[in-house]
Amino acid sequence: MSNEPAIRVVDLRQRYGDFEAVAGISFEVRRGELFALLGTNGAGKTTTLETLEGFRPAHSGAVRVLDRDPHRERRAVRERVGIMLQECGFFGELTVAETVDHWRGFTPRARSRDEVLDLVDLRDKAGVRTRQLSGGQKRRLDLALALLGRPEVMFLDEPTTGMDPEARHATWRTVRDLVADGTTVLLTTHYLEEAEQLADRLAMMHRGRIELSGTLAEVLAGHGDRVSFRVPDRLQVADLPAPRGRPAEVTVEGGAPVATYTTAGDDLQRVLYELLRWADENAVRLDGLQARSASLEDVFLRTAEGATR
Numbered sequence: 584m585s586n587e588p589a590i591r592v593v594d595l596r597q598r599y600g601d602f603e604a605v606a607g608i609s610f611e612v613r614r615g616e617l618f619a620l621l622g623t624n625g626a627g628k629t630t631t632l633e634t635l636e637g638f639r640p641a642h643s644g645a646v647r648v649l650d651r652d653p654h655r656e657r658r659a660v661r662e663r664v665g666i667m668l669q670e671c672g673f674f675g676e677l678t679v680a681e682t683v684d685h686w687r688g689f690t691p692r693a694r695s696r697d698e699v700l701d702l703v704d705l706r707d708k709a710g711v712r713t714r715q716l717s718g719g720q721k722r723r724l725d726l727a728l729a730l731l732g733r734p735e736v737m738f739l740d741e742p743t744t745g746m747d748p749e750a751r752h753a754t755w756r757t758v759r760d761l762v763a764d765g766t767t768v769l770l771t772t773h774y775l776e777e778a779e780q781l782a783d784r785l786a787m788m789h790r791g792r793i794e795l796s797g798t799l800a801e802v803l804a805g806h807g808d809r810v811s812f813r814v815p816d817r818l819q820v821a822d823l824p825a826p827r828g829r830p831a832e833v834t835v836e837g838g839a840p841v842a843t844y845t846t847a848g849d850d851l852q853r854v855l856y857e858l859l860r861w862a863d864e865n866a867v868r869l870d871g872l873q874a875r876s877a878s879l880e881d882v883f884l885r886t887a888e889g890a891t892r
């Protein structure tokens with residue numbers, strides 16, 4: 584097996600008319616790795632994925648999938664790649680089984696219908712017309728079609744949209760099994776927990792650029808810890824202390840004001856100590872007190888605000 588990464592993107596730019604949707608991004612996905620491309624709405628994730636899927640040539644820069652140009656060598660790449668688009672396009676009158684059989688007809692080395700329906704837990708829906716499937720079931724049928732040809736690389740564009748938590752967890756298990764079997768996966772998602780659960784590495788895009796990338800630990804590093812509690816009724820925001828010179832950020836959660844302190848470096852213990860001492864001295868009860876590391880959501884929100892630069 585070649586040492587070449589499964590996916591390589593070098594200074595990719597894509598334009599729609601005068602608008603630069605992807606503004607010079609670079610990343611690699613190693614073989615057998617799950618890489619999550621995250622980002623704000625309109626960040627350029629789908630445009631990037633469509634380029635890697637061979638639907639459009641790069642405006643400038645280079646993309647390689649399995650060491651080939653996915654647009655110019657589309658035929659050769661396509662049979663080794665599985666694609667799950669954001670929009671599913673089934674014939675509503677066909678049943679699930681007929682849809683799978685139809686796709687099997689032009690998929691080399693296809694898995695059997697039963698195997699593929701078992702993988703996505705749709706075997707009991709084999710006789711149902713696709714227009715009667717729920718949104719989450721349609722996504723699972725999409726996944727079934729994407730993995731039909733035992734692809735080496737899979738592109739999953741928001742694969743669990745519309746799924747209930749149980750179906751989402753089941754889909755994560757399927758994806759994990761595929762990765763454990765050596766499949767390379769490039770995933771986009773708006774569910775940050777999905778990336779936390781699945782990704783070996785991730786990149787966060789905003790306005791056509793990659794703002795952050797690395798393992799989850801690398802992406803979270805340097806974003807501080809958080810201490811929060813519900814602001815007691817009898818206190819004003821101005822009454823809250825500023826431990827280590829850090830004022831609270833007050834947000835409303837579930838109709839109640841919540842004070843959050845973001846620490847820097849290894850300040851957490853000190854900030855917590857000062858807060859507890861202040862509470863003790865002022866006979867304040869810190870309801871809902873929490874101390875935790877930064878989450879991907881915290882980092883995402885800061886990226887969206889342009890605060891990471």
Ligand SMILES: Nc1ncnc2c1ncn2[C@@H]1O[C@H](COP(=O)(O)OP(=O)(O)OP(=O)(O)O)[C@@H](O)[C@H]1O
Binds near residue numbers: 622623627629
């Ligand atoms: N065919 C098109 N013509 C013109 N502009 C487009 C076209 N497709 C996408 N865009 C614009 O390019 C930008 C990137 O879109 P893209 O769909 O790649 O973003 P995304 O990160 O996938 O967004 P979302 O998370 O909302 O799905 C957006 O501003 C979008 O409006």
